[in-house]
Amino acid sequence: MTIAAFVLLLAMVASAYVLNFRAAAAIRAGGTKLHSVAFYHGSFAALTVALPVFCMLIFWLLLQRPVVNFITMNGLPAEILAGLGTGERQLLLAEIQSVASGRIFGEPGAEIISAGERMNSLNRTAGLLMLPAVLAISVILAAVSRRTVGAGFRARPATEKITLSVMLFCAFVAVFTTVGIIASLLVESIHFFSLVPLTEFLFGMNWEPQIPMREDQVAAEGAFGWIPVLVGTLLIMLVALAVAVPVGLLSAIYLHEFAAARIRAVAKPVLEILAGVPTVVYGFFAILVIAPALRSFGTALGLDIAPNTALAAGGVMGIMLIPFISSFADDALGAVPRQLRDGALALGATRAETMLQVLFPAALPGIAGGILLAVSRAIGETMIVVMAAGLIAKLTFNPLDSVTTVTVQIMTLLIGDTSFDNPKTLAAFALGLMLFLVTLCINVAALRIVRKYREVYE
């Protein structure tokens, strides 16, 4: 039905175009001069029909499900709904939905079955109503736009105004996305902080989100202090930077100053390939190769290395960040004016001295910006740590030990769980909010440093 509605819309748009195009062409053939060519009269009609009806269809499709669910749930007898919490209501709805789609488990009550039938009939009605609605609105809009055709109608400016606002809307999608991120994270986090006090979250030294799901379950009380998680995140980030910063900077220095053109031609694509490998692949690499290698290396030295040590996750993350840092450093070195370099060389400095004492300090702000961006990447990186780091929040600075990170906790708290009414799932949104805010601050600072510094030399 949905596809039929879109096809109908397309047909109506095409006919509105042809109708107005012909009408305008006829006026012109009659000897009157048009303000705009017939193409724009047709396009104006097509856009007048297409945009409102398309928006209506999208809203219809987005809203149909929630509205049908709402009507179905409200149609249930009051005694069934009495005293149900949000989670239980969601369960009931899920049961009705699966009955409606024909997957019946066990023996659902008569009310559930009739609710499922009602849901189906509502959905059918909505589907059947869609086509007439599309047809009616399109015909009205086509008729309205048909009346505009005339020698004096400025169809081109009118059409261009519409396309311009469509493009403005497209640019706004980015703003909507940011607003959506902030709104969704804030709403769920505020919900979370009404259950767990903000101070406990920010300053608590214990992170044990495994709370009892049922009354009779034996489980920990649940503690939501994010300090150990934060420490784990920082530890893994530091390990990653300890690998990525020296290797990335040295390779940028080498490529920028010393490497022959032939080596550059090979090394740059290699670094690009490293940058293009998906993080899930790095995660698997960490558990397949790096962690066992570190472990056996540790045993040989008599060290006890945890199987999911922070070294493995951080080290692999460092490899992932090498191309990131090296390309930023390369850009920053390239932005240093040539005169500085030539001047130093003319004074008799070796190329290494020029690099380390002239170019590098001059490029330092740009490099620092790149490293800051790498920090934000390391904090937000998810798959490597989900696969290779630990799950239990331990307050330790020992990189041989197993620690957990903010992103790992977000994933483990949310995978396989959708009810938004217990602190366990909501905690993930609170962590997400913190992650978003921290990375946002770092990114803004880094981008500002990079841009400001670039302007100084340009």
Added chain:
Amino acid sequence: MNNSSHSPVIGSAPAALRLRQRKRNQLLLQGFGASAILLAFVMLLILVGSLLYSGYRAFTQTHVEISVHIDPEIIDAEKLPRGNFRRLLQNSLVAEFPDAGSAKDKKQLLQILSASAQFELRDLILSDLLVIGQTVQLRVPVSDPYDQLNKGQIDRETPEQHRRLNDRQIDWFDQLRRGGAVSAPLNTALFTNPDSRFPEIAGLKGALIGSFWALLVCFLLSFPVGIGAAIYLEEFAPRNRFSDFIEVNINNLAAVPSVVFGLLALAVFIGWFGLPRSTPLVGGMTLALMTMPTVIIATRAALKSIPGSIREAALAIGASKQQVVFGHVLPLAMPGILTGTIIGLAQALGETAPLLLIGMNAFITSAPAGPLDSSTALPTQIFIWADSPERGFVSRTSAAILVLLGFLIAMNSLAIFLRSRFERKW
């Protein structure tokens, strides 16, 4: 350089010594730089090498050929598709190995075959009812431990109690192998089967189709919206704080951690709009939000590279600003835009975390028929398999990664091809 006020006289012995030192320092820095590059190089080699080494085995699958007598007493044509197909398989194996007497032995014998063997037998009988009462040759996958044994992954020297197969089981398999019943053909099931709990029959079909739908949705959303936004910002936006605000927004979105996009999708698309979980539609919408900044940035760069003379020429003969953009600038910028879009889509193909949050890690044993069916995607399938304890999934994970990397290389090569073939230098 940082010497005291009176430097040694040029040509003197101390000066020569210092010069040697300074040159040595330069060599040192060069050496460090070269080894840093080398380290990155070696890491890439180890990464690819370890994946190839552990993954190449998954591209073949050990099969065994057995002759099955389809006993009309066990299989009743009336009752099909029900029937005791396992019994048929067991009987044919027992006929092969008369020494397996006890019920436990017989059960162990049957474990040579993959759990899917009975269904293959059923489908064979259903496709041709005339085979009932006859003996057919059936080539089926062996179960994971025997597949590992055939690929040399199980060491015969390990003490029996530490091995996944005992001496007797290995002996049976060796007899089958000597009889020429064992073969290891190309594992086409890796691409044509959906996911399964049993590594020997698990395949990527569902994941490939799921990724296809998600990428299609992602492309259909991010391409037009991204181009629209880029044209507005590059060609039409007035220079004011409002346009700056949009720009800052786009630049920040490009650096937001992917897991945050997953949280957004979970709360907004699934929680507020009630879109179905685990579907490529929601996955594609999420990926589109992440790809859009890439498309916008690439499009703006492509638009910027078109020389002003083109615009001026079109404006001079009376074209409107939009006619200039849509009739001249945009078509000329298209190769650059497509290149950027393909690179963005390649990134989206490898994106895992947001897809896990919207539930595309579900265990689904059928390929999706459309973007509204639950499914996995290629990277989430890799994650699921990497998490599975069975030995056979290790090499399958590597194989799946190789498939993913293959797609990424293909997409990036296409982008490079487009760039070199169609992009003009002005």
